[in-house]
Amino acid sequence: MATQVKEYDNEAQAVTENKVSEVEAAVGASFIASGIGSATLGIALIGTEVSSGIKEFLTFNSSVGALSGKTTVAVIAFLVSWVILHYAMRDKNIKLMTSFIISIALTLLGVILTYPPVFLSFG
Amino acid sequence: MLSFTDREFWTLVHGMGFGALYLLAFAGGVAGLYSLRPELLTIVGIKERLVRLRWGAVLMAVLVWLTVIVGTYVVYPEYRAKPPADIDATVQSEELRDYPRSWLKAGEDTAPLHEFGMEWKEHVIWIAPMLATVIAYAIFRYREELAQNKQARWMIVAFFILSFTIAGVGGVLGALVTKAAPLT
Numbered sequence: 001m002a003t004q005v006k007e008y009d010n011e012a013q014a015v016t017e018n019k020v021s022e023v024e025a026a027v028g029a030s031f032i033a034s035g036i037g038s039a040t041l042g043i044a045l046i047g048t049e050v051s052s053g054i055k056e057f058l059t060f061n062s063s064v065g066a067l068s069g070k071t072t073v074a075v076i077a078f079l080v081s082w083v084i085l086h087y088a089m090r091d092k093n094i095k096l097m098t099s100f101i102i103s104i105a106l107t108l109l110g111v112i113l114t115y116p117p118v119f120l121s122f123g
Numbered sequence: 124m125l126s127f128t129d130r131e132f133w134t135l136v137h138g139m140g141f142g143a144l145y146l147l148a149f150a151g152g153v154a155g156l157y158s159l160r161p162e163l164l165t166i167v168g169i170k171e172r173l174v175r176l177r178w179g180a181v182l183m184a185v186l187v188w189l190t191v192i193v194g195t196y197v198v199y200p201e202y203r204a205k206p207p208a209d210i211d212a213t214v215q216s217e218e219l220r221d222y223p224r225s226w227l228k229a230g231e232d233t234a235p236l237h238e239f240g241m242e243w244k245e246h247v248i249w250i251a252p253m254l255a256t257v258i259a260y261a262i263f264r265y266r267e268e269l270a271q272n273k274q275a276r277w278m279i280v281a282f283f284i285l286s287f288t289i290a291g292v293g294g295v296l297g298a299l300v301t302k303a304a305p306l307t
Contacts, residue, residue: 023268027261027275030283034253045246064199071195071249078253100278105249107285114246116239 020093028099029085035106037078042113044070049123130306133197141190145255148183148254149287152258155179156280159270168268173262173284180259182228187252199245201306223304236303240296248293251287254286 022029048055048066056108058069112118127135155176158164165171206212206222212229219226227237261279263271269276 023264024275027264030260031278032255034257034282038250041246041249061196064195065203067195067199067245070246071191074165074249075253096275096278100133100281104281104285107254110250111247111289114243114250116242120238 020095022090024096025089025092025094026086028094028096029089030082031096031099031103032085032106033078033082035103035110036081037074038110039106039113040077040110041070041074042110042119044073045114045119046122049119128203128307130198133201133295134194134301134306137190137193137198138297141186141193142290142297145183145186145190146287146290147293148186149283149290150209152176152179153280153283153287156276158284159276160273161270164270173267173269175296177259177262179182180255180262184252184255184259187255187286190290191252194213194248195245198306202241202300205292220304221307223300223306224247224267224287233303236300241300244293244300247289251286251293254289255281258282258286267280 006008043056046057048070055066058066058073061068104123155172159176160171161169161170201223202225204222206219210216210218210222212219212222212225215226215229215233219229223284224237224241227233227241258279260284261275265272265275269279
């Protein structure tokens with residue numbers, strides 16, 4: 001019986017140790033949000049290359065052109081996804097390393113999609 | 124006496140002001156994070172270092188946001204302004220010099236500076252402030268725990284390097300474009 005109680009204690013301790021802290025979840029959410037913002041920038045840029053309608057729609061400021069819309073949409077995606085993920089990830093046990101890898105992958109996707117030989121190939 | 128036109132002034136503020144300060148602050152930020160280790164510092168030292176790191180990271184984020192906003196909404200419209208109809212946009216004339224994008228596109232050798240350099244810079248640079256914001260947020264949230272948490276510290280350093288690399292690419296491309304077709 002005593003051995004069984006000890007085993008339960010060890011199990012509970014292991015679960016506690018593996019639980020992601022509130023700070024880790026919050027920072028993880030911000031990491032992923034920055035990746036979403038970066039990837040959105042790249043996707044918006046591809047959108048303006050493939051469709052003149054999207055380009056026109058994203059021209060929020062005539063003197064800046066479609067760049068104004070592409071960057072505004074990316075910043076909004078960053079901020080909105082940050083708020084959503086902040087609350088959504090509070091109860092999820094997502095490790096910081098997982099958030100970091102997702103963020104780096106999305107950020108690199110954003111960098112690649114903004115590389116002229118890549119986005120011009122969609123035009 | 125040294126004087127600047129409005130266009131020169133804002134180009135200077137964008138590149139040599141906000142942009143250069145951000146790139147300089149990067150070195151301080153990374154050095155601060157690297158040395159934020161319990162075996163190197165006392166508890167008082169960690170607390171003192173964290174205050175500097177925290178506000179330094181916020182300043183960096185503000186600087187890089189100002190760099191991209193001024194670059195996009197103040198400098199870029201001047202760069203992409205279209206020449207009037209009576210100026211031939213296919214010949215690199217003195218009249219066309221006031222319209223940097225058109226001037227670059229008019230020359231076979233200079234066209235890649237716009238089509239590759241400026242096109243990449245104007246987009247990719249917007250990733251840097253998002254990363255810088257997250258860096259500042261992470262440093263604020265972790266507080267003293269950052270000295271103990273090696274994994275989080277190295278992830279933030281990775282974000283620092285990524286943000287710096289992107290801002291550096293933007294800075295170099297911007298300098299090349301400005302050298303070939305300055306806003307005067």
